[in-house]
Amino acid sequence: xxxxxxxxxxxxxxxxxxxxxxxxxxxxxxxxxxxxxxxxxxxxxxxxxxxxxxxxxxxxxxxxxxxxxxxxxxxxxxxxxxxxxxxxxxxxxxxxxxxxxxxxxxxxxxxxxxxxxxxxxxxxxxxxxxxxxxxxxxxxxxxxxxxxxxxxxxxxxxxxxxxxxxxxxxxxxxxxxxxxxxxxxxxxxxxxxxxxxxxxxxxxxxxxxxxxxxxxxxxxxxxxxxxxxxxxxxxxxxxxxxxxxxxx
Ligand code: ADP
Ligand code: UDP
Numbered sequence: 001x002x003x004x005x006x007x008x009x010x011x012x013x014x015x016x017x018x019x020x021x022x023x024x025x026x027x028x029x030x031x032x033x034x035x036x037x038x039x040x041x042x043x044x045x046x047x048x049x050x051x052x053x054x055x056x057x058x059x060x061x062x063x064x065x066x067x068x069x070x071x072x073x074x075x076x077x078x079x080x081x082x083x084x085x086x087x088x089x090x091x092x093x094x095x096x097x098x099x100x101x102x103x104x105x106x107x108x109x110x111x112x113x114x115x116x117x118x119x120x121x122x123x124x125x126x127x128x129x130x131x132x133x134x135x136x137x138x139x140x141x142x143x144x145x146x147x148x149x150x151x152x153x154x155x156x157x158x159x160x161x162x163x164x165x166x167x168x169x170x171x172x173x174x175x176x177x178x179x180x181x182x183x184x185x186x187x188x189x190x191x192x193x194x195x196x197x198x199x200x201x202x203x204x205x206x207x208x209x210x211x212x213x214x215x216x217x218x219x220x221x222x223x224x225x226x227x228x229x230x231x232x233x234x235x236x237x238x239x240x241x242x243x244x245x246x247x248x
Contacts, residue, residue: 021083025079050195178198
């Protein structure tokens with residue numbers, strides 16, 4: 001499929017027009033940034049992994065009733081998606097304390113929550129993506145009350161599906177960021193990406209970090225971690241221990 005005009009270049013992806021005006025082509029780069037663009041680098045092969053992983057997880061979510069922007073993978077770094085009006089909110093779901101949560105509230109990393117924590121940030125690089133609550137989002141007219149409720153419900157459901165999926169692959173889903181958009185008919189879809197750039201994924205046994213924190217924190221083995229998490233995604237899930245009660 002021919003890419004049309006480049007409409008946007010972001011930190012991790014480029015966005016192109018598609019032949020169909022209701023669709024876009026997203027191209028995944030190897031560029032990596034952290035700390036609101038202060039730290040820059042390249043993770044070789046990341047674009048290919050993030051494209052494949054995001055598409056696989058969006059297909060999984062569709063199967064579980066979550067509408068997404070995903071249409072079709074058209075190349076190793078390129079995917080056709082539904083064009084959405086992005087709601088300028090970064091929705092973060094957390095199962096375990098880490099990153100800015102641990103820093104902000106002065107707690108250590110690795111504390112498992114009884115209930116997932118959901119938070120919204122205003123997607124605005126110039127302001128450093130400040131945290132906001134529902135009433136702020138309403139005051140700023142970023143979304144309606146109904147949309148916020150839908151976004152929160154979808155995000156919690158996505159967490160359940162992804163948590164269970166990664167569990168069967170020996171990976172703990174610590175936290176992640178989502179973006180949602182509106183289609184032409186006003187419906188809400190999950191957009192952007194779900195990848196090791198936007199999730200914290202820890203090996204369930206060793207606690208080893210298999211995500212962008214290796215880059216953010218100069219832990220080394222960045223490319224290897226991206227390849228390892230992709231292998232885990234594609235490997236057969238560990239069999240359920242359903243045979244345990246069979247006495248034959
Ligand atoms: P950033 O803009 O934060 O640097 P990226 O490099 O990932 O991020 O750029 C991709 C851009 O495309 C983001 O601004 C994202 O919100 C936007 N986007 C993702 N999915 C869609 C979609 N389905 N329709 C329109 N825009 C999208
Ligand atoms: N995240 C993201 N983009 C952002 C901010 C956060 O994808 O602009 C993801 C991040 O990878 C992590 C989760 O959201 O999985 C929570 O990030 P946190 O708020 O702890 O911020 P960070 O430590 O990345 O500054």
